[in-house]
Amino acid sequence: MSGAFEDGFGGAFRGFGQSAGRAGAGMWEAMEHLRSAFEQRVGSRMGRGDVRSAVLALLAEQPMHGYQIIHEIAERSGGAWKPSAGSVYPTLQLLADEGLIEAAEAGGRKTYSLTEAGRAEAAADADGSAPWEATGWGGSGRASALPKAGVELAQAAAQVARSGNAEQVQEAVTVLDEARRRLYAILAQD
Numbered sequence: 001m002s003g004a005f006e007d008g009f010g011g012a013f014r015g016f017g018q019s020a021g022r023a024g025a026g027m028w029e030a031m032e033h034l035r036s037a038f039e040q041r042v043g044s045r046m047g048r049g050d051v052r053s054a055v056l057a058l059l060a061e062q063p064m065h066g067y068q069i070i071h072e073i074a075e076r077s078g079g080a081w082k083p084s085a086g087s088v089y090p091t092l093q094l095l096a097d098e099g100l101i102e103a104a105e106a107g108g109r110k111t112y113s114l115t116e117a118g119r120a121e122a123a124a125d126a127d128g129s130a131p132w133e134a135t136g137w138g139g140s141g142r143a144s145a146l147p148k149a150g151v152e153l154a155q156a157a158a159q160v161a162r163s164g165n166a167e168q169v170q171e172a173v174t175v176l177d178e179a180r181r182r183l184y185a186i187l188a189q190d
Contacts, residue, residue, distance in 0.1 A: 050131035051083050051091045056114070057130045059101060060122035063113035066092060077132035079148070153179070
């Protein structure tokens with residue numbers, strides 16, 4: 001079985017199923033390799049300018065607090081892009097320093113809204129598409145559904161490798177081998 005998954009995942013599953021103990025130890029490494037391979041292909045990290053554009057686009061629609069902005073970006077990108085608080089809040093501060101947004105405290109939260117200058121900037125950016133639309137993430141879920149399913153599959157395989165007996169591990173190898181063949185068959189249908 002050694003090498004059965006090499007062509008699709010760069011050798012990430014090499015040796016899976018050789019022995020339950022060895023496979024369990026290597027599965028976490030394989031799962032991390034799989035996750036990072038999907039992230040590289042999907043491009044889940046966006047640039048700082050993309051956070052800025054997204055914040056301006058959202059605030060052009062309505063005032064929001066930081067958590068709402070993070071949630072809206074994640075929602076509109078189909079979960080493929082969820083900026084961290086460490087990228088959104090400094091961007092909000094920068095926009096405030098530039099005079100493009102202002103903050104009002106209400107109920108213990110800062111709610112941000114565009115100033116006149118901010119509305120002009122957002123209108124200028126509105127000619128292009130929002131960052132989550134420009135990458136093709138809005139709506140289809142194509143970019144986020146497959147990596148998520150792949151990572152969940154790898155997690156299940158790792159659980160079998162950790163907890164399963166030799167027979168269960170071999171059965172999992174058979175299932176994964178069949179899944180790989182079926183995935184390639186989907187591409188061959190063209």
